[in-house]
Amino acid sequence: MLQNKVALVTGASRGIGREIAITLAGQGATVIVNYQGSKEKAEDVVSFIKENGGCAESFGCDVSNFELCAEMIGQIIEKYGRLDVLVNNAGITRDGLLMKMSEEDFSKVIDVNLKGAFNTIRHASRYFLKQRSGSIINISSVSGVSGNAGQANYSAAKAGIIGLTKSVAKELGSRGITVNAIAPGFIETDMTDAMPEKAKEAVKSQITLGRIGTPADIAGVAAFLASDAASYITGQVISVDGGMVF
Numbered sequence: 001m002l003q004n005k006v007a008l009v010t011g012a013s014r015g016i017g018r019e020i021a022i023t024l025a026g027q028g029a030t031v032i033v034n035y036q037g038s039k040e041k042a043e044d045v046v047s048f049i050k051e052n053g054g055c056a057e058s059f060g061c062d063v064s065n066f067e068l069c070a071e072m073i074g075q076i077i078e079k080y081g082r083l084d085v086l087v088n089n090a091g092i093t094r095d096g097l098l099m100k101m102s103e104e105d106f107s108k109v110i111d112v113n114l115k116g117a118f119n120t121i122r123h124a125s126r127y128f129l130k131q132r133s134g135s136i137i138n139i140s141s142v143s144g145v146s147g148n149a150g151q152a153n154y155s156a157a158k159a160g161i162i163g164l165t166k167s168v169a170k171e172l173g174s175r176g177i178t179v180n181a182i183a184p185g186f187i188e189t190d191m192t193d194a195m196p197e198k199a200k201e202a203v204k205s206q207i208t209l210g211r212i213g214t215p216a217d218i219a220g221v222a223a224f225l226a227s228d229a230a231s232y233i234t235g236q237v238i239s240v241d242g243g244m245v246f
């Protein structure tokens, strides 16, 4: 259980982040629901959590902006006096084959998906170090583990998340701070919704368990990693992909 813990979930207005926020709150954590543009959707998540007896507030912040992340973490510490769980979930795609990929599409995906996680960790870690505790959970992807044609930018960012996770785990471990990554497979959200049915069927055929994943499949693992039950796990990448890659 996560009573008395304060958690920041980035990109929690929709999809996987939304479900992680709701699950952490359901286990007793006070949750900061971060979003970039979807203020109303983030407010809906907050209302849902409150209606179910939990504590939450929304916080708009573009995680690719270093200074804004400093402000967000600073305000959380000022209000709650602590931060226990940081889930770096915010992510975007700008898919396309490498030969046609613009510099902008490459940079944008790296800025949000990889630098965004650096930004929040960079600012939160000083408080984690003072507290001598904290759980950092970074959302990578099966694409970062094994690569994916048409996603050179996204795969590079998600592989970078794995390197970031392992390095920061080594830097912060002696102070009782755990840093782990989750590598989801194909999960039903807005991100994957746009894919043609035929392409979805093709992906499904690669999944050992024979079904597309749900945000709840990821949220349960995130809640476990945030809990004291996972306090001896760090530097790990946990694949939650129905057996797509092993």
Ligand SMILES: NC(=O)c1ccc[n+]([C@@H]2O[C@H](COP(=O)([O-])OP(=O)(O)OC[C@H]3O[C@@H](n4cnc5c(N)ncnc54)[C@H](OP(=O)(O)O)[C@@H]3O)[C@@H](O)[C@H]2O)c1
Pocket: 010, 011, 012, 013, 014, 015, 016, 017, 034, 035, 036, 037, 038, 039, 041, 061, 062, 063, 064, 088, 089, 090, 091, 092, 112, 139, 140, 141, 142, 183, 184, 185, 186, 187, 188, 189, 190, 191, 192
């Ligand atoms: N779905 C999958 O199959 C899958 C598989 C592997 C990994 N993942 C990873 O899981 C994470 C969540 O994916 P999802 O499928 O739930 O995506 P999604 O439904 O598209 O939701 C993305 C979330 O990220 C937020 N976001 C985007 N850019 C942001 C920024 N610059 N600053 C702050 N928040 C930002 C969005 O906020 P707004 O609503 O305000 O735009 C939204 O809450 C991502 O890191 C993704 O790469 C997903």
